[in-house]
Amino acid sequence: MRHNLAAHEQRSATLIGTRRQARGTNVTRSVPLEQSEEGRAFLQRRVALAGLFGGVVGLAFLMLRTGEALLHQHLQEFSSPDYWLHIGGTLSMASVWLICATGRRAVQVVRAAETIGLLAACIFYSAMASYLPEWQMPHYIVLLALQVTFVARAIYVPSTALRTFSLTIAAGVPILAATYWTYVDIDVDDWRHFEGIARDATASMLALGATASAALWWAATVAMCAGASRVIYGLRRQVRDVRKLGQYELVQKLGEGGMGVVYRAEHAMLRRPTAVKLLPPDKAGEPTLARFEKEVQQTARLTHPNTVTVFDYGRTPEGVFYYAMEYLEGATLSEIVEMDGPQPAARVAHVLEQAACALAEAHGVGLIHRDIKPANIMLVKQGGELDVTKILDFGLVKELSPQGDLALTQADTITGTPHYLSPEGINQRVEVDARSDLYALGAVGYFLITGSHVFPGSTIVEVLAMHLHTEPESPSKRLDRQLPRDLEALILQCLSKAPGQRPRSALEFVRGLRACRDFDRWTPEDADQWWERCGGVLAERHASEADTVTGRTLAIDLAHREGLKAVAELPASRRFD
Numbered sequence: 001m002r003h004n005l006a007a008h009e010q011r012s013a014t015l016i017g018t019r020r021q022a023r024g025t026n027v028t029r030s031v032p033l034e035q036s037e038e039g040r041a042f043l044q045r046r047v048a049l050a051g052l053f054g055g056v057v058g059l060a061f062l063m064l065r066t067g068e069a070l071l072h073q074h075l076q077e078f079s080s081p082d083y084w085l086h087i088g089g090t091l092s093m094a095s096v097w098l099i100c101a102t103g104r105r106a107v108q109v110v111r112a113a114e115t116i117g118l119l120a121a122c123i124f125y126s127a128m129a130s131y132l133p134e135w136q137m138p139h140y141i142v143l144l145a146l147q148v149t150f151v152a153r154a155i156y157v158p159s160t161a162l163r164t165f166s167l168t169i170a171a172g173v174p175i176l177a178a179t180y181w182t183y184v185d186i187d188v189d190d191w192r193h194f195e196g197i198a199r200d201a202t203a204s205m206l207a208l209g210a211t212a213s214a215a216l217w218w219a220a221t222v223a224m225c226a227g228a229s230r231v232i233y234g235l236r237r238q239v240r241d242v243r244k245l246g247q248y249e250l251v252q253k254l255g256e257g258g259m260g261v262v263y264r265a266e267h268a269m270l271r272r273p274t275a276v277k278l279l280p281p282d283k284a285g286e287p288t289l290a291r292f293e294k295e296v297q298q299t300a301r302l303t304h305p306n307t308v309t310v311f312d313y314g315r316t317p318e319g320v321f322y323y324a325m326e327y328l329e330g331a332t333l334s335e336i337v338e339m340d341g342p343q344p345a346a347r348v349a350h351v352l353e354q355a356a357c358a359l360a361e362a363h364g365v366g367l368i369h370r371d372i373k374p375a376n377i378m379l380v381k382q383g384g385e386l387d388v389t390k391i392l393d394f395g396l397v398k399e400l401s402p403q404g405d406l407a408l409t410q411a412d413t414i415t416g417t418p419h420y421l422s423p424e425g426i427n428q429r430v431e432v433d434a435r436s437d438l439y440a441l442g443a444v445g446y447f448l449i450t451g452s453h454v455f456p457g458s459t460i461v462e463v464l465a466m467h468l469h470t471e472p473e474s475p476s477k478r479l480d481r482q483l484p485r486d487l488e489a490l491i492l493q494c495l496s497k498a499p500g501q502r503p504r505s506a507l508e509f510v511r512g513l514r515a516c517r518d519f520d521r522w523t524p525e526d527a528d529q530w531w532e533r534c535g536g537v538l539a540e541r542h543a544s545e546a547d548t549v550t551g552r553t554l555a556i557d558l559a560h561r562e563g564l565k566a567v568a569e570l571p572a573s574r575r576f577d
Contacts, residue, residue, distance in 0.1 A: 038251065039158070040106075040107050040110075041104075042158065043107065043110055043157070043158055044100050044104075044105050044110050045100075046156050046157045046158060047096060047100045047110050047111075047113065047114045047157055048096070048097050048099075048100035048101040049097075049156055049157075050096070050114070050152065050153045050156055050157050051093050051094065051095070051096025051097035051098075051099075051100060051101075051113075051114075051117060052094075052097040052101070053093075053149070053152055053156075054093030054094075054096070054117075054118075054121060054149050054152075055090055055091075055093040055094035055096075055097055057093075057145070057148070057149070058086070058089055058090030058093055058094075058121070059090050059094075061086070061145075062086050062087065062090055065077065065083065065086065066078075080131065081128075081131050082128045082129075082131035082132055085124050085125070085127050085128035085131070086124070086125070086128050088120075088124040089120075089121045089122075089124035089125040089128065090121075092117050092118075092120040092121040092124060093117060093118075093121050093149075095113070095117055096113050096114055096117035096118070099113040099117075100113060100114075114157070115167060118149075118150075118153070118167065118171060119167075119170060119171060119174075121149075122146060122171040122172075122174045122175065123174045125142045125145065125146065125175075126139075126142060126174035126175045126177065126178035127174070127178060128142070129141070129142040129175070129178050129179075129182065130178045130181055130182050138182065139175060139178060139179040139182055139210065139214055140214070142175055142178075143175055143214055143217055143218065146171065146175060146221075147217070147218075147221045150168050150171065150221060150225050151221070151224060151225055151228070153225070154224075154225040154226075154228040154229045154232070155228055155232065158232070158233055158236060159229045159233060160229065160230075160233055161226045161227070161229045161230035161233070162226075163229070164225050164226050164228075164229035165222060165225075165226040168218075168221060168222045168225050168226065169222055172215075172218040172221075172222065175214065175218065176211055176214055176215055176218065179207075179210050179211045179214045180207045180208070180210070180211045181207075182207075182210075183206045183207035183210050183211075184204060184207040247267055247312065247324075248265040248266065248267060248274060248276050248312075248324055249265055249266050250263040250264075250265050250276060251263065251264050251265055251266060252264040254275065260277050260278050260279040260280070261277070261278050262275055262276070262277045262278075263275070263276050263277075263278070264327060265324070265327075273327035274311065274324050274325070274326070274327050275324070275325050275326065275327045275328070276322055276323070276324045276325075277322060277323055277325070278320050278321075278322050279292070279320065279321040279322070280319075280320050280321075289321045292321070293313065293315075293321060295367065295394060296310060296313045296323050296394075297313065298365065298366075298367055298394075299362075299367065299394040300313065301365065302358075302361055302362060302365070302367070302394070303361070304357060304358045304360075304361040304362075305382075305388070306354045306355060306357055306358035306388070306389050306390060306391060307358040307361065307362065307390070307391050307394070308325050308326055308328065308390050308391065308392050309325060309326040310323055310324070310325045311324045311325060311326070312324040325392075328378050328380045328382075328390055329380060329381065330378050330379050330380030330381060330388075330390075331378065331379060331538045332374060332375050332376075332377065332378050332379075333351070333374035333375070333377045333378075333379070333444065333447070333448060334373075334374035334375045335538060335541075336379065336534075337374065337447060337448060337451050339534060339537060339538065340530075340534055341451045342448070342449055342450055342451035342479065343448045343449060343451075344522070344526075345449060345483060345484045345487050345518045346518040346519075346520075346521035346522035346526070347387070347448075347522045347526070347530075348445055348448045348449045348487065349487055349513050349516050349518050349519045349521075349522070350387065350389075350519070350520075350522040351377070351379065351387070351389050351448065352441060352444070352445050352448075352509075352513055353510055353513045353514065353519065354388070354389035355372075355377055355389050355391055355441060355444070356438075356441060356506045356507075356509045356510045356513065357506070357510055358389070358391045359372075359391070359434070359437055359438075359441065359506040360505065360506035360507045360510065362394060363434040363437070363505065363506055367394060368432065368433065368434055368436065368437055369391065369393075369394050369437050369440075370425075370432070370436070370437070371393060371417055371420075371440075372391070372420060372437050372440035372441050372443075372444060373417045373419070373420040373440065373443075373444065374444055374447055374448075376391065376392045376393050377389060377390070377391055377392070377444065378390045378392060381531075385524070386524065386527035386528055386530075386531055387522070387527040387530075387531075418460050418463045418464060418467075419443065419447075419453040419454070419455070419463060420439075420440040420443045420444065421440070421464065421467055422435075422436040422439035422440065422467070422499075423439075423467055423468050423497050424436060424499060425439075426464050426467055426468055427468065433499070434505065434506065435499040435502050435503075435504075436499070437506070438494050438502050438503055438506060438509055439494055439495060439496075439499075439502060441494060441509070442490075442491050442492070442493070442494025442495045442502075443494075443495065445487075445491040445494070446472065446475060446491055446495065449475050449483065449487070449488075449491070450475045450478045450479055452478065454466075454467075454472045454495060455467060455470060455472070468497070472492060472495050474488060474492065475488050475491065476488060484516065484517055484518050486515070486516045486517055487513075487516045487517075487518060490503075490509070490512045490513065490516065493512075494509065
């Protein structure tokens, strides 16, 4: 038996290695970083920054020359060719910044602006050096300035080593040509006093020597810049690379809760918008995450359109559990009520019916949500329809301390969220079943129709005690106005202390909702008007709360997953033999 299991494990390891090798073959064909919108925008910002840097440095030295000319009354400086060539070099770099600093520029435009601007600046500054006195060693001054500029570019601008190499080589041609022409026509006798100048030296020999020296310095610059680009560009590619990422690239932080963080992500191959939730073991503990992993596997089988679709799940090599689900654009019920207050009865019935239908499927396969609350129910636009209800976070356990603030969590205590906990979920003397979700859904309906929680206590203990012993106030009395009696009665039935007095199932609750007078009165036109009035405000709020995550990736322990699958495929009698 053990021999058979070892052989099976060896075959599994071989299979995993083959898949890894296949993945490695695929990722070598990685597309340029600039092909994504994020990469294009990053490139444009960095090229603009490089242009600004070059323009500011050129302007600083131009102002220094101008100040000295004014101070010493050398007004002829302003008519000299080298002064205007200096202005031309400065404007060449500044133009790169002006082109790339505003608006959306295509990658080709950004690259063209950078290339033309840099080469033009090199030509202007090299020509300027040929007009300055030879004793000032102008070619070395310009060489130093260009070295600083191109090293800064290699650090800040994302570029392949080949592009940096080609651009830096091309930029060196003007300065080497200017160096040669600066010394080829000099009077050698004026240079005899310099040590090392041979008596039989000619101007051509001095020009060649100066050019060779400058060429060596520029060759070092080319090597340094190309090497810097190779390292930095390679690191950025590794961060984005499929090998590191697995399948998903994190783009933007959407929210953070007691147990994990949710990011907007993109599938590395399909570029499909995805939401990825990360649940570190230090926040939830291994037992909780192990149970949650099993429940996510079950949730992934749910197909109801009002349940969020789970695409993938697993663990990173660091032990962080994650699952990927469809990315939803809309608002949670808590956001809707916070912004717009109590909702119309027809809309409440519309939302509760869809949520109950999703719960009916989950309950049918033995899944209990445990944390139904406004923040876990979203209204989204999907398939051209508005106000499509989506239930999130099946099986996510919230651990609550009996003391302290309602938002705090602590392990090994109560499962759920205080304002939406059923009595049996609090005392835990009765096994929690599907009717506990119906209690929470009734509390959600109460929140929607009144704009407030069923029991608005100030501490966890107070809220939990009310769930156990206090009868809820009717929504009509809470609002001091008449509400549809059939919907109000159904919500209060869900809030019964005894599970047996609630609807027997989510399907029975659905039938009760469909029998209400206001059911089916929330029309697409009503939804369209609401989103037209409030959607912009919600979008601005989400944008202001967003946290951009540039280049952050998720490494996935695919080998661990494959190994588990291999063992799971064995007959039960052989798994632990």
